[in-house]
Amino acid sequence: MNIFTWLNDQLLKMKWLWDLVELLVEKVFGLSMGTRVGDSIHFFIYDTIKIFVLLIVMIFIISFIQSYFPPEKTKKIIGRFKGLKGNIFGALLGTVTPFCSCSSIPIFIGFISAGLPLGATFSFLISSPMIDLASLMLLMSFFGARIAIAYVTVGLIVAIIGGIFINKLKMEEYVESYVWDVENVDIEIEKMSRKDRVKFAKEQVKDIVGRVWPYILVGVGIGAGIHNWVPQSIIERILGEGNSFSVLIATFIGIPIYADIFGTIPIAEALITKGVGIGTVVSFMMGVTTLSIPSLVMLSKVVKPRLLATFVAIVTLGIIIVGYGLNGFSFLLIQ
Template sequence: MFDLFYPFDWLSTQIVTKLFGLSVESPLGGSLHFFFYDVPKVLTLLVVISFVVGTLQSFLEAEKVRIYLEGKRKLSGNILAAMLGAITPFCSCSAVPLFIGFIKAGIPLGITFSYLISAPMVDAVAVFLLLALFGLKVTLFYIIFGVTLAVIAGYVIGNLKLEKWVESFIWELKKQSTDIDELDIIEDETMTWEDRLKIGYFQSSEILKSVWLYVVIGIGIGAAIHGYLPTEFISQWIGKDNPFAVLFAVLFGVPLYSNIAGVLPIASALFAKGMPIGTVLSFTMAVTALSFPQMIILRKVLKPKLLGIFIGLTTLGIICVGYLFNAILV
């Protein structure tokens, strides 16, 4: 079978063996080979995937998402919100304006949270990167459980009636019209493929500029794990024989910050070292769904009690998902 990334593998081997004079079997050589192979591979995937996704997502704007969710109630609204979160490109930096826009439009709090959980954790770029690194089966389970987690957590928050713990200035904002301006609709309908390709190029370049450093750092950590972290350590602390492995992985991942492109190389290295796939993916979910900057941003609109409930419910859900992954994906 043709290996699309063979040139990167060959070049990495040449750098390690010819330039540095090391064996790829040695700890340092193995780490350097991992690094020089994964950096161009992941960045290439990131650029190509974000270009394709950005082009296709030009058909779905933030305002349209708000319109789709407006008026939805109960479980159906949570399901729709989680599914829309999985296909839209809005990240943690969009959390506050989206939250305000959704609440002003009358979208229930629980449905809003289903979207906010799903959007950073199960976005299209994450899906394609997971597919390239872990294969179709793992990717499908990640999508299913990620969306399910967003639906359940949002539904629970909605039924707890926690609107009183949203910052008061949100409710004081004057409700704006929810109608899309007719001119905007006309402009969207007449957008050419050239325009959409430009949007795809812009999104691809912006994503690359904003995340390349996290990718390199993540791959650097993954390379160190690949070359130097003893397999015995993985087996003892976060291996399949430790019943608390998923709990440790999630609690370690919650306070960290990385985007999905930066954390997946680390996850790939941990998996290669023997960490069970459920533990790996629960760690990935914890880092992406509960990133520290996003919590700081959300604190602007959520009182500490509601933010704490959001973090607690999502953390508990990710832990449960991790154990389910380990039970199913053996």
């Protein structure tokens, strides 16, 4: 256990980095820890470096594994599963694709045009931006294994159940007709050497980090502001467990925001330190990543209003139920 604790502290939580940044703030910047300015600068530098390091490492590993499963191969695999199995596989597939909600929609179109079940494709569409392996490692680093596993588990449940409901409603007619007509060409899968896979992984790191870095910086900046400048009493009054509408407020605050999960984690960290319930924070994160306005605008070009409204209603209800449920069982998650 001592070895595990040490590895967890040094590799995931990066305690060595915390100490190094603390030394930088006090000795180089001449600021005292414990002051608002000193703590804010420490929060910003430490969280930014930590997130980028973990993000780069995890995306490289995940992308290297992904190189064995190109889209053409994935379509063939998922096409073998029907019903509940299709929803489960679609949701699990979303966890290994480090895409934001907007990036997931072109893949969603490809799955539909390939004739894959509508419910399974929506399970993928829900889970892909909400959860992935890189975010799991970041969540473990910031909040511990219990909360990280709980987040991924409830995210998968929302994705699977959401896909099942859409499948049961038989809403294929509410997908825009041009989507069904998109030509689906089977491309011969090229065999990649190890060197090619490493190159692919590096390109993925460059592409994804290049797209999400502004959201990370903004998220860390907001987190530093909440953590050190917003009085705890205000946060608790709006989002604290004493407010029975806290989950609803957090969900609807998160929906209009467009950000990747990596940008929401430092905000979530600051909210938890201010006494906000874990379920409320999870609802905020899921609202931001899954139901952002830009992604809904893009999706509206693919599906008709009735299906879009059904998708939003199902996911929003799922997020709210998850939030209240996790708040009720938070005693099992706080280590």
